[in-house]
Amino acid sequence: MAKTKLHKYERVKQLSNVTFSEFGESHPPVSYPWYNERYEGMEKILELGCGKGEHSLAFAAANPHKFCVGIDGKSHRLCDGAEKAIDKGLGNIHFLRGRIERITEFFVEHSISQVWLTFPDPHPKTRSIKSRLTAAPFLDDYASLLISGGMVCLKTDSDLLYNYTRESVEQWGGHVIETSDNIYESCDHPLYAREVVSAFQKKAQAKGASIKFIAFRLN
């Protein structure tokens, strides 16, 4: 394994703004740092599969009265975002090393205002459709976590995931509220967060992919 990756696995364990969830361990959601009374009353934004957390970092910096949680299964990726948050003195952001399939164990029902899915794996094979982060079981989870009027936002370079998500949300009974098949060519919308470019997005754009966006409500 590359030395820098190994160093990150060690460094991330020392960071106060990263929580590790271990499989089989069970804690009540209110015991997680984002429900600390210091953050009471703050709107909460989740980024699932956040990687290095570029979107969470940008949202936390632009919205000091909102609390952002970036979740990823790979702790060496979270290390970059968590260290940046500390360098920038951002106190309204936290990272969780954990599986997205378990989010309802980490958050209280109807306590989240936005769920962001930033360049998730499109899982193109038919046999792995159920792993797409906009498949019905995931939508059920997001619906249980979102406050009334809350929304889910997806950014993707994948036409397949973009089209699938529109259909999946409609079949589930949700409402698509904003779409773009190329956020840099459509008329701008504040939700697109065009100015935030994640590591994965940069690679996709270098290959000529257009960046697509969907926002939807589930209640």
Ligand SMILES: C[S@@+](CC[C@H](N)C(=O)[O-])C[C@H]1O[C@@H](n2cnc3c(N)ncnc32)[C@H](O)[C@@H]1O
């Ligand atoms: C394609 S990358 C995108 C990373 C980042 N959002 C970006 O735009 O650069 C997908 C990320 O989702 C994470 N991921 C995929 N499935 C996951 C799961 N089931 N639970 C937690 N993280 C997951 C991966 O570890 C990876 O960092």
